[in-house]
Amino acid sequence: MTVNEKRAWWKEAVIYQIYPRSFADSNGDGIGDLNGITAHLPYLKKLGIDVIWLSPVYRSPNDDNGYDISDYRDIMTEFGTMEDFDRMLETAHSLGLKIVMDLVVNHTSDEHPWFVESRSSLDNPKRDYYIWKDPVDGHAPNNWASCFSGSAWQLDEKTGMYYLHLFSTKQPDLNWENPKVRSEVFDMMNWWCEKGIDGFRMDVISMISKVQTYPDGEVSDGLFGNPMPYVCNGPRVHEFLREMNREVLSKYDLLTVGEAAGVTVEEAKKYANAEQTELNMVFQFEHTDATPGVQTLFGKWTDAKPKLPPLRRILNKWQLELEGKAWNSLYWDNHDQPRAVSRFGNDAPAFRELSAKMIATCLHMMKGTPYIYQGEELGMTNVHWESIGECRDIESINAFRQYVTDNHLMSADEMMRCIDNLGRDNARTPMQWDGSRNAGFSSGEPWIKVNPNYTQINAEKCLADPDSVFWYYHRLISLRHENPIIVYGIFRPLLEDSECIYAYERLMDDKVITVACNWTQDEQDCSLFDDLCGEELISNYAEHKKGKLQPYEARVILH
Numbered sequence: 266m267t268v269n270e271k272r273a274w275w276k277e278a279v280i281y282q283i284y285p286r287s288f289a290d291s292n293g294d295g296i297g298d299l300n301g302i303t304a305h306l307p308y309l310k311k312l313g314i315d316v317i318w319l320s321p322v323y324r325s326p327n328d329d330n331g332y333d334i335s336d337y338r339d340i341m342t343e344f345g346t347m348e349d350f351d352r353m354l355e356t357a358h359s360l361g362l363k364i365v366m367d368l369v370v371n372h373t374s375d376e377h378p379w380f381v382e383s384r385s386s387l388d389n390p391k392r393d394y395y396i397w398k399d400p401v402d403g404h405a406p407n408n409w410a411s412c413f414s415g416s417a418w419q420l421d422e423k424t425g426m427y428y429l430h431l432f433s434t435k436q437p438d439l440n441w442e443n444p445k446v447r448s449e450v451f452d453m454m455n456w457w458c459e460k461g462i463d464g465f466r467m468d469v470i471s472m473i474s475k476v477q478t479y480p481d482g483e484v485s486d487g488l489f490g491n492p493m494p495y496v497c498n499g500p501r502v503h504e505f506l507r508e509m510n511r512e513v514l515s516k517y518d519l520l521t522v523g524e525a526a527g528v529t530v531e532e533a534k535k536y537a538n539a540e541q542t543e544l545n546m547v548f549q550f551e552h553t554d555a556t557p558g559v560q561t562l563f564g565k566w567t568d569a570k571p572k573l574p575p576l577r578r579i580l581n582k583w584q585l586e587l588e589g590k591a592w593n594s595l596y597w598d599n600h601d602q603p604r605a606v607s608r609f610g611n612d613a614p615a616f617r618e619l620s621a622k623m624i625a626t627c628l629h630m631m632k633g634t635p636y637i638y639q640g641e642e643l644g645m646t647n648v649h650w651e652s653i654g655e656c657r658d659i660e661s662i663n664a665f666r667q668y669v670t671d672n673h674l675m676s677a678d679e680m681m682r683c684i685d686n687l688g689r690d691n692a693r694t695p696m697q698w699d700g701s702r703n704a705g706f707s708s709g710e711p712w713i714k715v716n717p718n719y720t721q722i723n724a725e726k727c728l729a730d731p732d733s734v735f736w737y738y739h740r741l742i743s744l745r746h747e748n749p750i751i752v753y754g755i756f757r758p759l760l761e762d763s764e765c766i767y768a769y770e771r772l773m774d775d776k777v778i779t780v781a782c783n784w785t786q787d788e789q790d791c792s793l794f795d796d797l798c799g800e801e802l803i804s805n806y807a808e809h810k811k812g813k814l815q816p817y818e819a820r821v822i823l824h
Protein backbone atom coordinates (compact mmCIF):
# COMPACT_ATOMS: atom_id res chain seq x y z
CA MET A 266 0.00 0.00 0.00
CA THR A 267 1.59 3.29 -1.05
CA VAL A 268 1.07 6.07 1.41
CA ASN A 269 0.95 9.61 0.18
CA GLU A 270 1.55 11.56 3.33
CA LYS A 271 3.84 14.53 3.82
CA ARG A 272 6.30 13.88 6.64
CA ALA A 273 6.34 16.31 9.59
CA TRP A 274 7.96 16.18 13.04
CA TRP A 275 4.64 16.83 14.77
CA LYS A 276 3.17 13.76 13.07
CA GLU A 277 5.99 11.61 14.43
CA ALA A 278 5.98 13.05 17.96
CA VAL A 279 4.35 11.82 21.17
CA ILE A 280 3.01 14.58 23.43
CA TYR A 281 2.80 14.55 27.22
CA GLN A 282 0.39 16.92 28.94
CA ILE A 283 1.36 18.52 32.25
CA TYR A 284 -1.25 20.10 34.51
CA PRO A 285 1.27 22.20 36.44
CA ARG A 286 -0.87 22.72 39.53
CA SER A 287 -0.87 18.97 40.20
CA PHE A 288 2.49 17.84 38.81
CA ALA A 289 5.25 18.62 41.31
CA ASP A 290 5.51 21.21 44.08
CA SER A 291 9.08 22.42 44.68
CA ASN A 292 8.46 24.95 47.47
CA GLY A 293 6.01 23.22 49.80
CA ASP A 294 3.01 25.53 49.28
CA GLY A 295 0.87 22.58 48.16
CA ILE A 296 0.67 23.81 44.56
CA GLY A 297 2.73 22.38 41.71
CA ASP A 298 5.12 24.83 40.04
CA LEU A 299 7.59 25.42 37.22
CA ASN A 300 10.66 24.44 39.23
CA GLY A 301 8.86 21.20 40.08
CA ILE A 302 8.45 20.55 36.36
CA THR A 303 12.09 21.37 35.61
CA ALA A 304 13.19 18.91 38.29
CA HIS A 305 11.18 16.12 36.66
CA LEU A 306 12.16 16.69 33.03
CA PRO A 307 14.63 13.76 33.17
CA TYR A 308 11.68 11.52 34.13
CA LEU A 309 9.86 12.57 30.96
CA LYS A 310 13.01 12.07 28.93
CA LYS A 311 13.18 8.55 30.34
CA LEU A 312 9.58 7.91 29.27
CA GLY A 313 10.67 8.89 25.76
CA ILE A 314 8.13 11.58 24.86
CA ASP A 315 9.04 14.40 22.46
CA VAL A 316 6.83 17.33 23.41
CA ILE A 317 5.27 18.70 26.59
CA TRP A 318 1.94 20.51 26.46
CA LEU A 319 1.74 22.76 29.50
CA SER A 320 -1.73 23.68 30.74
CA PRO A 321 -1.81 27.46 31.37
CA VAL A 322 0.97 28.96 33.49
CA TYR A 323 0.07 32.61 32.94
CA ARG A 324 -1.00 35.06 35.65
CA SER A 325 -4.49 34.17 36.76
CA PRO A 326 -6.87 34.59 39.69
CA ASN A 327 -7.58 30.85 39.25
CA ASP A 328 -11.33 30.81 39.03
CA ASP A 329 -10.80 27.98 36.51
CA ASN A 330 -7.23 26.97 37.42
CA GLY A 331 -5.41 29.21 34.98
CA TYR A 332 -7.92 29.05 32.11
CA ASP A 333 -8.88 32.56 33.25
CA ILE A 334 -5.85 34.68 32.34
CA SER A 335 -5.26 38.18 33.69
CA ASP A 336 -1.83 38.72 32.08
CA TYR A 337 -0.70 36.75 29.03
CA ARG A 338 2.90 37.90 29.39
CA ASP A 339 3.49 36.97 33.00
CA ILE A 340 3.62 33.79 35.09
CA MET A 341 1.11 32.76 37.74
CA THR A 342 2.54 33.74 41.13
CA GLU A 343 2.03 30.27 42.61
CA PHE A 344 3.93 28.70 39.70
CA GLY A 345 7.05 30.88 39.94
CA THR A 346 8.62 33.59 37.82
CA MET A 347 9.47 34.26 34.19
CA GLU A 348 13.08 33.34 35.06
CA ASP A 349 11.80 29.95 36.25
CA PHE A 350 9.94 29.59 32.97
CA ASP A 351 13.00 30.46 30.91
CA ARG A 352 15.08 27.96 32.85
CA MET A 353 12.46 25.26 32.35
CA LEU A 354 12.33 25.96 28.61
CA GLU A 355 16.10 25.94 28.29
CA THR A 356 16.44 22.69 30.28
CA ALA A 357 13.72 21.06 28.22
CA HIS A 358 15.41 22.10 24.99
CA SER A 359 18.77 20.88 26.22
CA LEU A 360 17.15 17.47 26.76
CA GLY A 361 15.62 17.54 23.29
CA LEU A 362 12.09 18.13 24.62
CA LYS A 363 9.79 20.73 23.09
CA ILE A 364 7.30 22.89 25.01
CA VAL A 365 3.83 23.71 23.72
CA MET A 366 1.88 26.43 25.55
CA ASP A 367 -1.84 26.53 26.21
CA LEU A 368 -3.36 29.50 24.39
CA VAL A 369 -6.60 30.64 26.00
CA VAL A 370 -8.02 33.40 23.84
CA ASN A 371 -11.72 32.69 23.56
CA HIS A 372 -11.95 34.55 26.87
CA THR A 373 -9.79 36.29 29.45
CA SER A 374 -10.17 36.68 33.18
CA ASP A 375 -12.51 39.47 34.28
CA GLU A 376 -9.40 40.74 36.08
CA HIS A 377 -7.50 41.22 32.82
CA PRO A 378 -6.84 44.96 32.33
CA TRP A 379 -8.72 44.80 29.00
CA PHE A 380 -11.91 43.75 30.77
CA VAL A 381 -11.39 46.10 33.70
CA GLU A 382 -11.29 48.91 31.15
CA SER A 383 -14.03 47.48 28.98
CA ARG A 384 -16.56 47.33 31.80
CA SER A 385 -15.65 50.78 33.13
CA SER A 386 -17.84 52.79 30.72
CA LEU A 387 -19.86 52.59 27.51
CA ASP A 388 -17.37 54.72 25.61
CA ASN A 389 -14.15 53.16 26.86
CA PRO A 390 -11.86 52.38 23.88
CA LYS A 391 -11.77 48.72 25.00
CA ARG A 392 -15.57 48.40 25.28
CA ASP A 393 -15.71 46.36 22.06
CA TYR A 394 -12.99 43.97 23.17
CA TYR A 395 -15.81 41.90 24.76
CA ILE A 396 -19.37 40.96 23.85
CA TRP A 397 -21.85 43.38 25.44
CA LYS A 398 -25.63 43.28 24.86
CA ASP A 399 -28.59 45.24 26.18
CA PRO A 400 -31.14 43.43 28.35
CA VAL A 401 -34.23 42.13 26.54
CA ASP A 402 -37.48 42.72 28.48
CA GLY A 403 -35.44 43.15 31.62
CA HIS A 404 -33.52 39.87 31.31
CA ALA A 405 -30.56 38.29 29.55
CA PRO A 406 -30.32 38.82 25.76
CA ASN A 407 -30.92 35.11 25.08
CA ASN A 408 -31.36 31.79 26.88
CA TRP A 409 -27.82 30.42 26.44
CA ALA A 410 -26.35 28.22 29.15
CA SER A 411 -22.79 28.65 30.32
CA CYS A 412 -20.64 25.49 30.03
CA PHE A 413 -20.24 25.82 33.80
CA SER A 414 -24.01 25.95 34.57
CA GLY A 415 -26.35 28.94 34.84
CA SER A 416 -26.82 31.63 32.22
CA ALA A 417 -24.01 32.54 29.81
CA TRP A 418 -24.81 36.22 30.38
CA GLN A 419 -23.90 38.35 33.35
CA LEU A 420 -25.49 41.73 34.03
CA ASP A 421 -22.90 44.38 34.81
CA GLU A 422 -24.54 46.95 37.10
CA LYS A 423 -22.16 49.74 36.14
CA THR A 424 -23.43 50.13 32.57
CA GLY A 425 -26.65 48.10 32.80
CA MET A 426 -25.56 45.73 29.99
CA TYR A 427 -24.87 42.01 29.88
CA TYR A 428 -21.54 40.44 28.90
CA LEU A 429 -21.20 36.97 27.41
CA HIS A 430 -19.25 34.29 29.32
CA LEU A 431 -19.50 30.82 27.80
CA PHE A 432 -17.57 29.58 30.85
CA SER A 433 -17.56 31.11 34.36
CA THR A 434 -18.73 34.65 35.10
CA LYS A 435 -15.04 35.44 35.62
CA GLN A 436 -14.23 34.35 32.04
CA PRO A 437 -15.77 37.00 29.73
CA ASP A 438 -15.62 36.07 26.01
CA LEU A 439 -13.40 38.20 23.80
CA ASN A 440 -14.99 39.81 20.77
CA TRP A 441 -13.05 38.34 17.85
CA GLU A 442 -15.11 40.44 15.41
CA ASN A 443 -12.98 43.35 16.59
CA PRO A 444 -9.72 43.49 14.53
CA LYS A 445 -7.93 45.15 17.46
CA VAL A 446 -8.57 42.07 19.62
CA ARG A 447 -7.15 39.81 16.95
CA SER A 448 -4.07 41.93 16.53
CA GLU A 449 -3.47 42.04 20.33
CA VAL A 450 -3.73 38.24 20.44
CA PHE A 451 -1.38 37.77 17.49
CA ASP A 452 1.19 40.17 19.02
CA MET A 453 1.13 38.20 22.23
CA MET A 454 1.54 34.91 20.36
CA ASN A 455 4.50 36.29 18.41
CA TRP A 456 6.04 37.41 21.70
CA TRP A 457 5.95 33.82 23.04
CA CYS A 458 7.22 32.40 19.76
CA GLU A 459 10.17 34.79 19.89
CA LYS A 460 10.93 33.41 23.35
CA GLY A 461 11.42 30.04 21.69
CA ILE A 462 8.34 28.01 22.59
CA ASP A 463 7.43 25.21 20.23
CA GLY A 464 3.71 25.51 19.69
CA PHE A 465 0.23 26.13 20.99
CA ARG A 466 -2.67 24.03 22.19
CA MET A 467 -5.59 26.36 21.56
CA ASP A 468 -8.32 26.34 24.18
CA VAL A 469 -11.88 26.09 22.77
CA ILE A 470 -10.63 27.69 19.58
CA SER A 471 -13.70 26.42 17.71
CA MET A 472 -15.79 28.88 19.75
CA ILE A 473 -14.18 32.21 18.86
CA SER A 474 -16.70 33.16 16.15
CA LYS A 475 -20.32 33.53 17.29
CA VAL A 476 -23.42 33.70 15.10
CA GLN A 477 -23.99 37.43 15.24
CA THR A 478 -27.78 37.28 15.63
CA TYR A 479 -27.38 35.44 18.99
CA PRO A 480 -30.53 33.29 18.64
CA ASP A 481 -32.01 31.30 21.55
CA GLY A 482 -30.76 27.73 21.86
CA GLU A 483 -32.75 24.53 22.26
CA VAL A 484 -33.70 23.86 25.89
CA SER A 485 -33.00 20.29 27.01
CA ASP A 486 -32.87 20.29 30.82
CA GLY A 487 -35.75 22.74 31.26
CA LEU A 488 -33.34 25.41 32.48
CA PHE A 489 -31.22 26.99 29.75
CA GLY A 490 -30.72 26.82 25.97
CA ASN A 491 -27.80 25.16 24.19
CA PRO A 492 -25.47 27.77 22.62
CA MET A 493 -23.23 25.23 20.86
CA PRO A 494 -24.79 25.38 17.37
CA TYR A 495 -24.24 29.16 17.40
CA VAL A 496 -20.76 29.30 18.90
CA CYS A 497 -18.92 26.18 17.67
CA ASN A 498 -17.36 26.32 14.18
CA GLY A 499 -18.99 29.73 13.77
CA PRO A 500 -19.24 31.77 10.55
CA ARG A 501 -15.78 33.38 10.67
CA VAL A 502 -13.72 30.83 12.60
CA HIS A 503 -11.71 29.62 9.59
CA GLU A 504 -11.11 33.16 8.40
CA PHE A 505 -9.78 34.09 11.86
CA LEU A 506 -7.50 31.05 11.99
CA ARG A 507 -6.13 31.68 8.51
CA GLU A 508 -5.35 35.22 9.62
CA MET A 509 -3.62 33.83 12.73
CA ASN A 510 -1.70 31.46 10.51
CA ARG A 511 -0.50 34.28 8.27
CA GLU A 512 0.32 36.65 11.15
CA VAL A 513 1.96 34.15 13.51
CA LEU A 514 1.99 30.41 12.90
CA SER A 515 3.49 30.35 9.40
CA LYS A 516 6.54 32.28 10.64
CA TYR A 517 7.73 29.55 13.02
CA ASP A 518 8.12 25.77 13.12
CA LEU A 519 5.34 25.00 15.59
CA LEU A 520 3.01 22.25 16.70
CA THR A 521 -0.54 23.58 16.75
CA VAL A 522 -3.55 21.71 18.05
CA GLY A 523 -6.97 23.24 18.36
CA GLU A 524 -9.32 22.17 21.12
CA ALA A 525 -12.38 21.98 18.90
CA ALA A 526 -15.56 21.42 20.87
CA GLY A 527 -18.40 20.52 18.52
CA VAL A 528 -16.07 19.74 15.63
CA THR A 529 -17.32 17.39 12.92
CA VAL A 530 -15.17 15.45 10.49
CA GLU A 531 -16.08 17.95 7.76
CA GLU A 532 -15.01 20.90 9.91
CA ALA A 533 -11.81 19.14 11.01
CA LYS A 534 -10.81 18.82 7.37
CA LYS A 535 -10.81 22.61 7.24
CA TYR A 536 -9.09 23.32 10.59
CA ALA A 537 -6.36 20.74 9.99
CA ASN A 538 -6.31 20.76 6.19
CA ALA A 539 -3.35 19.13 4.49
CA GLU A 540 -2.30 22.47 2.94
CA GLN A 541 -1.82 23.66 6.53
CA THR A 542 -3.46 27.05 6.17
CA GLU A 543 -4.91 26.82 9.70
CA LEU A 544 -3.72 24.31 12.33
CA ASN A 545 -1.78 21.02 12.39
CA MET A 546 -4.58 19.07 14.08
CA VAL A 547 -7.61 19.37 16.36
CA PHE A 548 -8.93 17.54 19.39
CA GLN A 549 -12.36 16.14 18.58
CA PHE A 550 -14.73 15.24 21.43
CA GLU A 551 -17.14 12.70 20.05
CA HIS A 552 -15.67 9.90 22.15
CA THR A 553 -15.22 11.91 25.35
CA ASP A 554 -17.79 14.72 25.62
CA ALA A 555 -20.66 12.28 25.71
CA THR A 556 -20.48 8.70 26.94
CA PRO A 557 -20.75 6.59 23.78
CA GLY A 558 -23.86 4.39 23.90
CA VAL A 559 -25.34 6.13 26.95
CA GLN A 560 -28.22 8.66 27.06
CA THR A 561 -27.68 11.28 29.75
CA LEU A 562 -30.40 13.40 31.31
CA PHE A 563 -28.32 16.40 32.30
CA GLY A 564 -25.40 17.51 30.15
CA LYS A 565 -22.49 15.12 30.30
CA TRP A 566 -23.43 13.62 33.66
CA THR A 567 -23.89 9.88 34.01
CA ASP A 568 -22.50 7.12 36.21
CA ALA A 569 -22.47 4.68 33.28
CA LYS A 570 -19.48 3.46 31.27
CA PRO A 571 -19.02 3.88 27.52
CA LYS A 572 -19.89 0.94 25.27
CA LEU A 573 -17.30 -0.41 22.84
CA PRO A 574 -19.30 -0.61 19.57
CA PRO A 575 -20.35 3.07 19.44
CA LEU A 576 -16.96 4.19 20.75
CA ARG A 577 -15.22 2.19 18.01
CA ARG A 578 -17.60 3.53 15.35
CA ILE A 579 -16.63 7.08 16.34
CA LEU A 580 -12.87 6.50 16.37
CA ASN A 581 -12.89 4.45 13.17
CA LYS A 582 -14.86 7.18 11.44
CA TRP A 583 -12.22 9.78 12.38
CA GLN A 584 -9.42 7.46 11.28
CA LEU A 585 -11.00 6.70 7.92
CA GLU A 586 -12.40 10.07 7.02
CA LEU A 587 -9.34 12.20 7.76
CA GLU A 588 -7.06 9.86 5.80
CA GLY A 589 -4.93 11.95 3.45
CA LYS A 590 -7.04 15.06 4.13
CA ALA A 591 -6.22 16.11 7.69
CA TRP A 592 -4.33 14.81 10.72
CA ASN A 593 -5.83 13.19 13.84
CA SER A 594 -4.85 13.73 17.44
CA LEU A 595 -5.25 10.67 19.67
CA TYR A 596 -6.18 10.85 23.34
CA TRP A 597 -8.14 9.06 26.04
CA ASP A 598 -7.89 11.66 28.76
CA ASN A 599 -6.71 15.12 29.73
CA HIS A 600 -7.27 17.56 32.61
CA ASP A 601 -11.00 17.80 31.73
CA GLN A 602 -11.67 14.08 31.63
CA PRO A 603 -11.70 11.27 34.16
CA ARG A 604 -8.73 8.91 34.28
CA ALA A 605 -8.45 6.76 31.15
CA VAL A 606 -8.08 3.41 32.91
CA SER A 607 -11.14 4.04 35.10
CA ARG A 608 -13.27 5.20 32.19
CA PHE A 609 -12.26 2.96 29.30
CA GLY A 610 -10.45 0.14 31.09
CA ASN A 611 -11.03 -1.46 34.46
CA ASP A 612 -9.40 -0.02 37.58
CA ALA A 613 -10.07 -3.04 39.83
CA PRO A 614 -6.67 -4.23 41.13
CA ALA A 615 -6.83 -7.50 39.14
CA PHE A 616 -7.28 -5.71 35.80
CA ARG A 617 -5.87 -2.20 36.21
CA GLU A 618 -2.45 -2.74 34.68
CA LEU A 619 -3.66 -5.14 32.00
CA SER A 620 -6.45 -2.84 30.87
CA ALA A 621 -4.31 0.32 31.09
CA LYS A 622 -1.86 -1.35 28.69
CA MET A 623 -4.68 -2.57 26.47
CA ILE A 624 -6.29 0.84 25.97
CA ALA A 625 -2.85 2.39 25.46
CA THR A 626 -2.08 -0.14 22.71
CA CYS A 627 -5.45 0.43 21.09
CA LEU A 628 -4.81 4.19 20.86
CA HIS A 629 -1.06 4.35 20.19
CA MET A 630 -1.22 2.04 17.18
CA MET A 631 -3.76 4.31 15.47
CA LYS A 632 -2.92 7.01 12.96
CA GLY A 633 -2.43 10.46 14.46
CA THR A 634 -0.36 12.20 17.12
CA PRO A 635 -0.81 10.55 20.55
CA TYR A 636 -1.24 12.56 23.75
CA ILE A 637 -0.48 11.13 27.20
CA TYR A 638 -1.91 12.90 30.23
CA GLN A 639 0.28 13.04 33.36
CA GLY A 640 -0.11 9.88 35.44
CA GLU A 641 -1.72 7.93 32.59
CA GLU A 642 1.68 6.30 32.10
CA LEU A 643 1.39 4.97 35.68
CA GLY A 644 -2.18 3.75 35.27
CA MET A 645 -3.40 6.36 37.79
CA THR A 646 -7.12 5.97 38.55
CA ASN A 647 -10.17 8.03 39.45
CA VAL A 648 -10.63 8.78 43.14
CA HIS A 649 -13.73 8.51 45.34
CA TRP A 650 -15.08 11.94 46.40
CA GLU A 651 -16.74 11.73 49.82
CA SER A 652 -18.78 14.88 49.25
CA ILE A 653 -18.90 17.93 46.99
CA GLY A 654 -16.90 19.76 49.68
CA GLU A 655 -13.81 17.79 48.63
CA CYS A 656 -14.09 18.88 44.99
CA ARG A 657 -12.17 21.87 43.65
CA ASP A 658 -13.45 21.99 40.06
CA ILE A 659 -15.79 24.85 39.22
CA GLU A 660 -17.65 22.67 36.69
CA SER A 661 -18.54 19.98 39.25
CA ILE A 662 -19.29 22.47 42.01
CA ASN A 663 -21.62 24.56 39.82
CA ALA A 664 -23.35 21.50 38.35
CA PHE A 665 -23.99 20.15 41.86
CA ARG A 666 -25.50 23.50 42.83
CA GLN A 667 -27.66 23.67 39.71
CA TYR A 668 -28.96 20.08 39.63
CA VAL A 669 -28.99 19.18 43.34
CA THR A 670 -29.13 22.22 45.60
CA ASP A 671 -31.12 24.72 43.55
CA ASN A 672 -33.41 22.61 41.35
CA HIS A 673 -33.62 19.19 43.05
CA LEU A 674 -33.32 17.41 39.72
CA MET A 675 -30.91 14.81 41.12
CA SER A 676 -30.13 13.55 44.61
CA ALA A 677 -26.76 14.39 46.13
CA ASP A 678 -25.81 10.69 46.01
CA GLU A 679 -26.67 10.41 42.33
CA MET A 680 -24.68 13.50 41.46
CA MET A 681 -21.66 12.35 43.49
CA ARG A 682 -21.72 9.01 41.63
CA CYS A 683 -21.60 11.00 38.38
CA ILE A 684 -18.75 13.15 39.69
CA ASP A 685 -16.83 10.02 40.79
CA ASN A 686 -17.29 8.74 37.24
CA LEU A 687 -16.71 11.87 35.15
CA GLY A 688 -15.63 14.81 37.33
CA ARG A 689 -12.59 16.72 36.11
CA ASP A 690 -10.94 16.59 39.55
CA ASN A 691 -10.24 12.90 38.95
CA ALA A 692 -7.48 13.98 36.58
CA ARG A 693 -6.29 16.74 38.86
CA THR A 694 -5.32 14.81 41.98
CA PRO A 695 -1.56 15.16 42.51
CA MET A 696 0.89 13.18 40.41
CA GLN A 697 1.90 10.07 42.36
CA TRP A 698 5.69 10.13 42.47
CA ASP A 699 6.40 7.71 45.30
CA GLY A 700 5.00 6.12 48.46
CA SER A 701 6.04 8.92 50.81
CA ARG A 702 3.68 11.49 52.34
CA ASN A 703 1.44 13.20 49.74
CA ALA A 704 2.78 10.80 47.11
CA GLY A 705 5.98 12.85 46.98
CA PHE A 706 4.04 15.65 45.29
CA SER A 707 4.44 18.25 48.04
CA SER A 708 5.88 18.64 51.52
CA GLY A 709 2.95 20.95 52.32
CA GLU A 710 -0.82 20.51 52.28
CA PRO A 711 -1.84 19.73 48.67
CA TRP A 712 -4.45 22.04 47.13
CA ILE A 713 -6.57 18.99 46.30
CA LYS A 714 -6.68 15.58 47.90
CA VAL A 715 -4.17 12.91 46.98
CA ASN A 716 -5.59 9.62 45.71
CA PRO A 717 -5.09 7.25 48.67
CA ASN A 718 -3.93 4.51 46.29
CA TYR A 719 -0.57 6.29 45.85
CA THR A 720 1.20 3.75 48.05
CA GLN A 721 0.37 1.11 45.41
CA ILE A 722 0.44 3.22 42.25
CA ASN A 723 3.40 5.55 41.89
CA ALA A 724 6.28 6.42 39.57
CA GLU A 725 9.00 5.03 41.81
CA LYS A 726 7.34 1.59 41.85
CA CYS A 727 6.69 1.68 38.12
CA LEU A 728 10.27 2.61 37.28
CA ALA A 729 11.54 -0.34 39.32
CA ASP A 730 9.26 -2.88 37.62
CA PRO A 731 10.09 -3.81 34.00
CA ASP A 732 6.50 -5.04 33.53
CA SER A 733 4.93 -1.77 34.68
CA VAL A 734 2.52 0.43 32.77
CA PHE A 735 5.31 3.04 32.55
CA TRP A 736 7.69 0.75 30.70
CA TYR A 737 4.85 -0.41 28.47
CA TYR A 738 4.22 3.20 27.44
CA HIS A 739 7.95 3.59 26.92
CA ARG A 740 7.83 0.67 24.50
CA LEU A 741 4.79 2.04 22.65
CA ILE A 742 6.55 5.39 22.20
CA SER A 743 9.76 3.73 20.97
CA LEU A 744 7.80 1.61 18.51
CA ARG A 745 6.27 4.73 17.00
CA HIS A 746 9.69 6.33 16.68
CA GLU A 747 11.16 3.22 15.06
CA ASN A 748 8.35 2.22 12.69
CA PRO A 749 7.13 4.74 10.11
CA ILE A 750 4.17 2.46 9.43
CA ILE A 751 2.80 3.35 12.89
CA VAL A 752 2.94 7.02 12.00
CA TYR A 753 2.03 6.98 8.34
CA GLY A 754 0.39 3.63 7.55
CA ILE A 755 -3.17 3.59 6.28
CA PHE A 756 -5.80 2.51 8.82
CA ARG A 757 -8.19 -0.32 7.99
CA PRO A 758 -10.80 -1.48 10.53
CA LEU A 759 -11.32 -5.18 11.32
CA LEU A 760 -14.04 -7.09 13.20
CA GLU A 761 -16.40 -4.12 13.02
CA ASP A 762 -19.32 -6.13 14.37
CA SER A 763 -17.55 -7.41 17.47
CA GLU A 764 -19.11 -6.45 20.80
CA CYS A 765 -15.85 -7.06 22.66
CA ILE A 766 -12.79 -6.67 20.43
CA TYR A 767 -11.29 -3.55 18.90
CA ALA A 768 -9.17 -4.62 15.92
CA TYR A 769 -7.59 -2.93 12.94
CA GLU A 770 -4.69 -3.00 10.52
CA ARG A 771 -2.15 -0.44 9.45
CA LEU A 772 -0.73 -0.74 5.94
CA MET A 773 2.32 0.74 4.28
CA ASP A 774 4.39 -0.45 1.31
CA ASP A 775 4.45 -4.24 1.61
CA LYS A 776 3.99 -4.28 5.38
CA VAL A 777 0.94 -4.76 7.59
CA ILE A 778 0.46 -4.32 11.33
CA THR A 779 -2.45 -6.18 12.88
CA VAL A 780 -3.78 -4.89 16.18
CA ALA A 781 -6.40 -6.60 18.33
CA CYS A 782 -7.56 -5.59 21.80
CA ASN A 783 -9.98 -7.40 24.06
CA TRP A 784 -12.03 -4.73 25.84
CA THR A 785 -13.56 -7.18 28.33
CA GLN A 786 -12.49 -9.05 31.44
CA ASP A 787 -13.46 -12.37 29.84
CA GLU A 788 -11.61 -14.49 27.35
CA GLN A 789 -12.90 -13.92 23.78
CA ASP A 790 -12.65 -15.93 20.58
CA CYS A 791 -10.37 -14.28 18.05
CA SER A 792 -8.72 -16.04 15.15
CA LEU A 793 -6.98 -12.99 13.63
CA PHE A 794 -3.53 -14.13 14.64
CA ASP A 795 -3.93 -17.87 14.03
CA ASP A 796 -2.30 -17.93 10.61
CA LEU A 797 -0.12 -14.84 10.92
CA CYS A 798 3.63 -15.18 10.80
CA GLY A 799 5.46 -12.07 11.77
CA GLU A 800 7.10 -10.13 14.52
CA GLU A 801 5.16 -9.41 17.70
CA LEU A 802 5.79 -5.70 18.33
CA ILE A 803 4.06 -5.55 21.69
CA SER A 804 1.57 -7.35 23.90
CA ASN A 805 0.48 -7.15 27.52
CA TYR A 806 0.64 -10.97 27.80
CA ALA A 807 3.80 -13.08 27.60
CA GLU A 808 1.90 -16.17 26.42
CA HIS A 809 -1.00 -16.33 23.98
CA LYS A 810 -3.79 -18.83 23.41
CA LYS A 811 -4.55 -19.94 19.88
CA GLY A 812 -7.93 -18.67 18.73
CA LYS A 813 -8.42 -16.56 21.85
CA LEU A 814 -7.75 -13.19 23.38
CA GLN A 815 -7.35 -13.37 27.15
CA PRO A 816 -8.95 -10.78 29.48
CA TYR A 817 -7.92 -7.29 28.29
CA GLU A 818 -5.29 -8.82 26.04
CA ALA A 819 -3.72 -6.58 23.41
CA ARG A 820 -1.51 -7.91 20.59
CA VAL A 821 0.30 -6.20 17.76
CA ILE A 822 1.94 -8.18 14.96
CA LEU A 823 4.01 -6.76 12.11
CA HIS A 824 3.92 -8.96 9.02
Ligand code: NOJ
Binds near residue numbers: 329369
Ligand atom coordinates in the same frame (compact mmCIF):
# COMPACT_ATOMS: atom_id res chain seq x y z
C1 NOJ B 1 -11.28 23.98 27.95
C2 NOJ B 1 -10.25 23.68 28.98
O1 NOJ B 1 -9.61 22.48 28.65
C3 NOJ B 1 -10.96 23.64 30.31
O2 NOJ B 1 -10.14 23.15 31.35
C4 NOJ B 1 -11.46 25.03 30.61
O3 NOJ B 1 -12.23 24.98 31.78
C5 NOJ B 1 -12.30 25.58 29.47
N1 NOJ B 1 -11.77 25.30 28.18
C6 NOJ B 1 -12.42 27.05 29.59
O4 NOJ B 1 -11.20 27.67 29.31
